[in-house]
Amino acid sequence: MSDQVTLTRDGDIAIVTVNNPPVNALGVAVREGLVAAMEEVDSDAAIKAAIIIGDGRTFPAGADIREFGQAPQPPALFEVCSRIEDTTKPVIAAIHGTALGGGLEISLGAHYRIADQKGRIGLPEVLIGVMPGAGGTIRLPRIAGIAAALDIMISGRQVGAKEAADMGVVDRIAEGDLLEAAKAFARELIDEGKGPRKTSERSEGLGTPEENAAAFETARNGIVKKAKGLYAPARMVDSMEFSLSHSLQEASEYERDCFMECLKTPQQKGLVHAFFAERASAKVPENGRADPRPLEKIGVIGGGTMGAGITVAALNAGLRVTMVERDAESIEKGQQNVEKVYDRDIEKGRKTPEQKAAIMARYTPSTSYEDLGDADLIIEAVFENMDVKKEVFGILDKVAKPGAVLASNTSYLNIDEIASATSRPQDVIGLHFFSPANIMKLLEIVIPSNAADDAVATGFALAKAMKKVPVRAGLCDGFIGNRILGKYATSAAYMVEDGASPYQIDKALLEFGYPMGIHAMGDLAGLDIGWANRKNNAAKRANDDRYNGTIADRICEKGWFGQKTGKGWYVYEKGDRRGKPNPEIETIIAEARSSLGITPRDFSDEEIIRRYLAAMINEGAKVLEEGIALKPSDIDVTFLYGYGFPRYRGGPMKYADMYGLENVLADLREFEKEDPKFWKPAQLLVDLVEKGETFDDLNKRAAG
Template sequence: MTSESAGHDVRRELRNRVLVLTVDNPPVNALGVVVRRALSDAVEAAEQDSAVDAVLLIGAGRNFIGGADIKEFGKPPLPPSLPVVCNRIEACRKPVVAAIHGAALGGGLEIALAAHYRIALADARLGLPEVTLGLLPGAGGTQRAPRLIGAKAALDLMLSGRHVGAREAFALGLVDRVGETDDVLTEGLDYLKALLDAKAPVRRTRDADGLADPVASRAAIEAARAETSKKSRGLFSPLKIVDAVQAALELPFDDGLRHERQLFLQCLDSPQRAGLIHAFFAEREVLKAPETRHAKPRAISSVGVIGGGTMGAGIAVALLDAGLPVTMIERDDASLARGRANIEKVYDGLIAKGRMTADAKAAVLARWSGSTSYDSLVSTDLVIEAVFEEMVIKQAVFAELDRVCKPGAVLATNTSYLDIDAIAASVSRPGDVVGLHFFSPANIMKLLEVVVPARVSADVVATAFDLAKKLRKVPVRAGVCDGFIGNRVLAVYRAAADYMMEDGASPYQIDRVVREFGFPMGPFQVSDLAGGDIGWATRKRRAASRDPKQRYVQIADRICERGWFGQKTGRGYYLYPDGARTGKPDPEVEAIIDAERERASVTPRTFSDEEIMRRYMAAMINEGANVVHQRIALRPLDVDVTFLYGYGFPRHRGGPMQYADTVGLAKVLADIREFAQEDPVFWQPSPLIVGLVERGATLASLNHTA
């Protein structure tokens, strides 16, 4: 066989009686139908060709094989299927070696597992992350991985979805050798030559002995089942993965493959799979804001942070972790010392957990400096203001920034609610002003709302998105309004929860029902965690502009008037004795609720769990649709990503807008109209939902309109 091409996605080249198959399907060498067919045909041809002694599989570019082709998701499968290709590779009577660099994930690792030997380069990342899409490895991964590395290690890999590096993969037995250079072709050929010189046999993974100790294997499977039942919070695919590994232990290999396929197809049909794949696509699509397509970001090599409180310190940590020098400004030396202490507390916590060394902390803090003078920001590229949530205070900060910052410096505010157009109008350079709304704790939470005022320059918005990438955060573009996307919607569904509480539902029932839906916490637990005083301050700020026809529940105010602000004060809606993190129901709060019902002349009634969730979600969906209708969010998926990353919305449901489509918009609209009969002021159907239902369209149909 001479050097030739086998389709544009897999190249064939004969080198010293080794057929090198190079998967070349940019950008990640995904396993589309053309690649699958070409691989199968090439292995078949190699087996028949007397000029070929062995086969080497490698990837072109930066990866081995990044996984399935996401463009084929949701479409009818085209032959050959990936399980057929893997079986064809494994059945080859000539040695097949996979030489792995970059990503070998999902189906890419399943291809490597079907090979007879594996070598990984130092930059390799191996994993079976299908669980994150509501699936399981469906091309033999659940059968081959346990046979190769044992049930415990295989289950950890598949249930966590994590990636392992070359050294860990070697220690696990996932690969046979670690390359010493970054030349994947040379390393692969050298390894194959050594195997051929040693007359190494064809060694099929299906025959590996990782499950040779049935007692230990069964114990690992049962432990994983118990842990998964506890932690997976109603998720479908994790327990199916455990079932598949149990089949690997109990069934012959081919029967195990058939069982794996049945379980895979069950996952494929699950609405959870649809929700998780929507989330997967949405978090990539959300990066495509109009400004990022045409404008080039400004260079950011130094950042200033105004304020060293909880939020300012968290933002500073996020910036320091990204390798950026940070100058913190505070009003006096004592406040500056507290700001530095807030930062050190984060790193000391990591040291205590063994996740950081004292030397590493010192190296990070070497990039931090503090000052009580705004003049220290004269050469800074970006400044983020994180001071108290009052317009007068923020405008005073921006007046100082306008005075000292160099031309072209980006001036950002971390406000949660305030009018950024008003902040921008107070300075001489409104084109440089943008909102960067971090979520607390800012060094951990992934969401970053990039709030776009009317007069901002496109390159400033592009800079904000570029910064989010450096900080490994998920940016969502938001327009200016009270609360932007997330907090605006939150105010509405929290009001719906308050109405239910005053009408007869216990806050503890509401929290339980919301948790059972898949949120990590209910709304009253969230209030206690964030601090009830924050919401109280917002309600007082809005009191003058509140619609007098709008119902107002005063229960939270009564609780705050007692100084009960949640966890930090030891009680809020719940009691937190002795600094407990998990609260207990408080009879005194229930007495306050009873008294408020009486004052408001409310006769309490019983709510079913199902009605609580219908009302909670209808409020969330309706206001999310209003946010899209008013172009505060560009698309429904922007609302979904905001809630997935900032508000604990269960990922397997895809986000509130995706969930609305799953339930059916007509049903959501019917619920809103039913609830409007008792409160037409609060329950006003969004014009967007009304229009979509009239057209028989979905919210998803609007996801490519930005």
């Protein structure tokens, strides 16, 4: 045994307890302890059955992330699972919390499984670019069936106790105390003379050989293809199929080989980087220097799409929310926008009417700013106009209680200027939510010049309560995400002017791994937003800047703003959100090129991606130079969660490292010849290449 695994006895039942807080991760000491416990169970004739259970909040929840990237130390997890399965007395896995990845594989090595009502299982290895490597592809399909097992593995989703029981993965659900229920289960097995039941030898989830072959073919043509860009799903299918016609030993070795192949892929490196980047994003100086202020009641100003989304996110976090709108009609619409979300949940069976009523009891609609007087934090979500926002903050300065955090949901505007409308700039921060705010996980927390540390810490506390991924952003036009977006959107606009089709660009981006192309995204967001932005910034544009809006302006002048008007870069039939290329766009583009004196040329898909990403990465480097982002991984998190950058590529800065910073710089030098100002390489990028360093080196320095 080990300090992290203990064996106690209740009569002839051995209770093997894993105690490796916080999540009982399956580190080497836990693996050693489990093997030793099974040896003792086998060798002691007085023991008739064994229970494996986790201490604290969960059954073993998976691998120890501290071992990522290190040489594995014996015993390997697949050996532990096999040792549990080979135990000569019945072994019950008692699951509470989350039995994920290796945790589920441990439980599948056991002969029986019991779970409490809130227990969840899953094999989420695909989320870090690998696949189960300790028997998951061998044992799970034998109980749950091929289709269900592949769905669990390829989606990476967590399965609740009831669904797991319906699949046959969990034998029973505990009523009351889990350990007592597990003991009663063990007593039944002993009294009935039931011995071990090896999962690897079961077959009730499987069909005939012909049915199994058809299931694998369906998987390859369906869910594997949908997991575009990922290597692991296809290898899961291969491993599962191999296991049906080979011995457990051969199948285990094959599964391990497939697992090791996944470890060598760029996708795995990108996904692991994304995993750690997300966890590092909340590590900011302000959180280390101050505790958050109280956060129980918040105010939201505005009941439109954004304000309603923020309100729902806050209500879902258990907070009380007062929403303020300018008049009775507007606040009625705001409340309808909130209720619509919960009504949809009821329709889809995610909530009951009673649950909706309990949530809405924490919601207060109002047309008076005075009702925000007891709010701990107030979020302004009104029209993106400086004068309007300053007017709102001037009112908040008078009605908000001392110490209340005042936050603007601006996407671009200068928060220092917004804060100047108050007598308390230390209480003002930016909270840039992404729409729909109740679904999108990213929250840019923008730090103006005078923000107090505890005000910033409160923003991060709100993100945690809302289950958002927070990123700290310094103050500049567009902050991190929209500032960089402006650059690569400009590069796309230049390519369209110079000869590329907008539909070719979108197709290249889809093949790179984006969920949609930039022109389709513009249609979704509304082309009028960019049009207004270009007009607002016209006076700031330098004479030697190449204008990027000639074609987009002409589209907007026709009243085509995208999905909201049924036409933009694409045409949208009623109810169709995908759209088809707008046949009139080519004429607009040709006329614009003619007026600009441009002779169009061909672009390959490869050049489109090189230009698009060079613009993105170069601006990201400038954002780092200026301290707008604290570390490259924060830029990666921003683009993974807010802008659809393919997760398996790790984010733009991680992609740059894998592509090679010297190659990024070479691309910029090539493009710089045609437009020295736009394509001028960031000094930080030049310095890193000269030193032979990477963006990841900067991440390591930031981590200390």
